[in-house]
Amino acid sequence: MQTDIIIAGVGGQGILSIAACIGMAALKSNLHLKQSEVHGMSQRGGAVQSNMRISDRMILSDLIPQGSANLIMSVEPMEALRYLPWLSADGWIVTNTTPVKNIKDYPDISGIMTELRSVRNNVIIDADSIARRTGSLRTSNMVMLGAASPYTGIEYSLLEDAVRDIFKRKGEDVVELNLKALKAGKDYFNNKQ
Amino acid sequence: MDKLMLLGDEAIARGGMDAGMSGIYAYPGTPSTEIMEYVQNNFSAAAGNIFCQWSANEKTAFEAALGMSYTGKRSMACMKHVGLNVAADPFMNAAITGVNGGFLLVVADDPSMHSSQNEQDSRYYGKFAMIPVLEPINQQEAYDMVFYGFELSEKYKLPVMIRITTRLAHSRSAVMPAAQLKQNVTGLPSDPVQFVLLPGIARRRYRGLLDVQKELVTESANSPWNNFTDGSDKSAGIIACGLAYNYLIEAYRGKQPTNPVLKIGQYPLPEDLVGKITGTCERVLVLEEGYPIVEEMLRGFPVTSAKISGRMDGTLPRDGELNPDIVAGALGMPFEKGPAIPSIVKNRPPSFCAGCGHIDMFNALLQSIDGYGPGRVFSDIGCYTLGALEPYNAINTCVDMGASITMAKGAADAGLHPSVCVIGDSTFTHSGMTGLLDAVNDRSAITVLIGDNSTTGMTGGQKSSATGRIEDICAGIGVDPDHIKVINPLKKHHDENVKIINRELEYRGVSVVIARRECIQVAMRRKKEEKSR
Numbered sequence: 141m142q143t144d145i146i147i148a149g150v151g152g153q154g155i156l157s158i159a160a161c162i163g164m165a166a167l168k169s170n171l172h173l174k175q176s177e178v179h180g181m182s183q184r185g186g187a188v189q190s191n192m193r194i195s196d197r198m199i200l201s202d203l204i205p206q207g208s209a210n211l212i213m214s215v216e217p218m219e220a221l222r223y224l225p226w227l228s229a230d231g232w233i234v235t236n237t238t239p240v241k242n243i244k245d246y247p248d249i250s251g252i253m254t255e256l257r258s259v260r261n262n263v264i265i266d267a268d269s270i271a272r273r274t275g276s277l278r279t280s281n282m283v284m285l286g287a288a289s290p291y292t293g294i295e296y297s298l299l300e301d302a303v304r305d306i307f308k309r310k311g312e313d314v315v316e317l318n319l320k321a322l323k324a325g326k327d328y329f330n331n332k333q
Numbered sequence: 334m335d336k337l338m339l340l341g342d343e344a345i346a347r348g349g350m351d352a353g354m355s356g357i358y359a360y361p362g363t364p365s366t367e368i369m370e371y372v373q374n375n376f377s378a379a380a381g382n383i384f385c386q387w388s389a390n391e392k393t394a395f396e397a398a399l400g401m402s403y404t405g406k407r408s409m410a411c412m413k414h415v416g417l418n419v420a421a422d423p424f425m426n427a428a429i430t431g432v433n434g435g436f437l438l439v440v441a442d443d444p445s446m447h448s449s450q451n452e453q454d455s456r457y458y459g460k461f462a463m464i465p466v467l468e469p470i471n472q473q474e475a476y477d478m479v480f481y482g483f484e485l486s487e488k489y490k491l492p493v494m495i496r497i498t499t500r501l502a503h504s505r506s507a508v509m510p511a512a513q514l515k516q517n518v519t520g521l522p523s524d525p526v527q528f529v530l531l532p533g534i535a536r537r538r539y540r541g542l543l544d545v546q547k548e549l550v551t552e553s554a555n556s557p558w559n560n561f562t563d564g565s566d567k568s569a570g571i572i573a574c575g576l577a578y579n580y581l582i583e584a585y586r587g588k589q590p591t592n593p594v595l596k597i598g599q600y601p602l603p604e605d606l607v608g609k610i611t612g613t614c615e616r617v618l619v620l621e622e623g624y625p626i627v628e629e630m631l632r633g634f635p636v637t638s639a640k641i642s643g644r645m646d647g648t649l650p651r652d653g654e655l656n657p658d659i660v661a662g663a664l665g666m667p668f669e670k671g672p673a674i675p676s677i678v679k680n681r682p683p684s685f686c687a688g689c690g691h692i693d694m695f696n697a698l699l700q701s702i703d704g705y706g707p708g709r710v711f712s713d714i715g716c717y718t719l720g721a722l723e724p725y726n727a728i729n730t731c732v733d734m735g736a737s738i739t740m741a742k743g744a745a746d747a748g749l750h751p752s753v754c755v756i757g758d759s760t761f762t763h764s765g766m767t768g769l770l771d772a773v774n775d776r777s778a779i780t781v782l783i784g785d786n787s788t789t790g791m792t793g794g795q796k797s798s799a800t801g802r803i804e805d806i807c808a809g810i811g812v813d814p815d816h817i818k819v820i821n822p823l824k825k826h827h828d829e830n831v832k833i834i835n836r837e838l839e840y841r842g843v844s845v846v847i848a849r850r851e852c853i854q855v856a857m858r859r860k861k862e863e864k865s866r
Binding site for chain 1: 338363366367370447448470501505506507540576579582583587608656657658661669670671672673674675677680681683685686714716723724751791792793
């Protein structure tokens with residue numbers, strides 16, 4: 141098996157914690173993993189992405205070739221569209237709906253939604269509202285991960301273990317809150333099917 | 334032992350900690366910063382003491398690491414590619430003095446300029462200084478090469494460079510650590526004048542460096558990092574350097590190409606292995622991440638030599654980093670693209686964080702300087718370089734670390750008034766202080782605006798060399814204390830700040846205005862930590 145994932149967002153939205161969860165789960169599954177990140181200038185509110193490659197064989201390239209990503213997971217709707225050239229013919233887009241309008245010419249959101257809906261395989265999810273309902277807006281990332289989890293090629297229970305491991309330092313309450321958000325995302329996906 | 338998930342940068346750091354390194358010296362710079370940070374954050378994991386503090390700049394870092402090597406200990410200096418320009422003087426000469434304890438210079442290049450002013454290729458520096466260069470293709474190689482590099486350095490008593498690029502520096506993968514080595518015991522150089530580069534001694538040592546070149550080529554030929562794999566299709570042979578090898582194998586979906594392939598991970602170039610390609614193949618495709626240095630060496634002259642393909646004949650783009658698609662294209666392989674980016678998608682460049690003190694500093698400066706005419710603000714490398722973007726359009730230059738002060742001085746000497754420079758506190762102590770001394774000595778009429786956020790902000794908030802001592806340094810350099818002003822860049826102080834800057838703009842001498850407010854990112858982190866304690 142091989143899963144190529146692009147995680148997209150805006151610098152400061154914390155896409156690296158999503159990547160860390162998937163990474164840890166992949167490692168526990170004894171899979172090979174490459175996780176390319178953006179550090180430096182773009183982290184100041186610019187467009188950022190992480191290329192994640194998970195495989196049962198050795199992977200050499202840190203970067204995903206165009207036309208071969210199985211999943212684009214974006215925590216911001218316009219950013220989901222930026223990586224379309226990398227999406228494979230049967231790949232999925234899973235995106236949050238809340239725009240980050242830190243540029244003057246941010247386009248009309250309805251136009252962005254039209255573009256997103258025109259992608260054959262799309263899951264458009266108001267992760268922020270779901271996160272707020274489950275307890276904290278800050279767990280919106282985990283809602284996204286839950287909603288996209290069926291496309292990661294990784295067993296859901298291993299993602300739960302990874303969330304426990306990664307948030308352990310921050311206390312049991314934070315772990316529970318994030319697990320709840322992860323499950324809320326997964327439930328959203330299940331109900332949509 | 335358990336596998337570790339490490340960035341390329343972290344793999345090198347970890348390699349150093351496990352390979353008996355006694356000290357690491359660096360100045361922050363993307364994409365090299367995480368090397369030092371890993372050692373600092375995992376200090377307790379190290380066996381024994383490892384010195385791990387930021388230096389004022391790359392030159393002081395390199396020299397301190399050389400001094401540690403002088404005592405017989407293993408040391409490492411880390412920097413980004415343009416940092417090696419700052420450290421070029423000790424670097425070139427360290428190849429002549431040689432080293433004592435193992436010495437590794439780690440340079441992180443940034444092709445495509447993700448966070449840099451240029452995309453220079455440090456392998457040229459390695460060739461220039463005539464020292465071995467190692468170029469890993471993955472995190473495990475990066476880790477292993479630290480052990481190998483220290484040994485090679487001690488075998489030839491030469492500095493060894495490890496050259497990485499952004500994609501490896503900032504990509505995470507599993508690394509299997511090796512057994513930890515003990516640190517070297519102290520032992521001064523056996524030759525008491527080894528490090529004394531008086532002309533007579535330097536000439537002797539330089540001849541020694543020349544004499545050892547043949548052996549370094551033999552090392553490369555036998556190196557575990559240089560692999561020749563023969564293939565039946567001799568219509569073309571492929572030489573793939575560093576990360577380019579990964580993209581080559583990606584293009585073949587993980588399988589070995591049917592053409593002969595030479596993977597290069599150690600320089601100087603192994604002539605015999607290269608000959609196995611150039612001597613048997615009709616055409617040679619050179620794939621390298623960075624400048625076409627190997628391609629140039631193979632082509633000789635003229636550039637039109639038909640047999641060699643690479644960046645110089647347009648087979649691959651002359652600039653920018655490689656990726657799987659570019660390499661597949663150069664191999665003549667079809668690749669599928671997903672849908673194009675819809676035209677509705679707008680660029681999202683980096684911007685100041687909400688609440689950043691630099692915003693208020695620029696707003697005050699823009700109002701103060703309004704009326705003098707455009708083109709009077711020289712600036713520097715840091716977060717405040719974002720002042721060049723909309724809506725501020727507040728700065729006119731960004732060249733290299735420290736150039737704001739010296740360029741403003743030159744312009745002032747030519748009669749431009751006011752001549753303002755905007756520089757950060759960390760950049761000021763890195764390379765601004767000497768320029769300020771020039772300005773003081775020549776009484777050049779400049780206004781130095783120091784955006785003091787008390788950290789090295791752009792790289793993520795590392796310790797700044799002289800936090801809280803900037804005005805003392807300026808006074809010590811000779812700036813008239815009456816013209817050293819400290820302002821608090823906040824909206825509520827705007828009018829007062831404009832007045833202060835205005836007065837200093839009118840002054841026909843050296844004046845310094847320090848706009849001091851803690852970096853908002855660092856402040857938030859600090860408050861979080863204080864709360865959790």
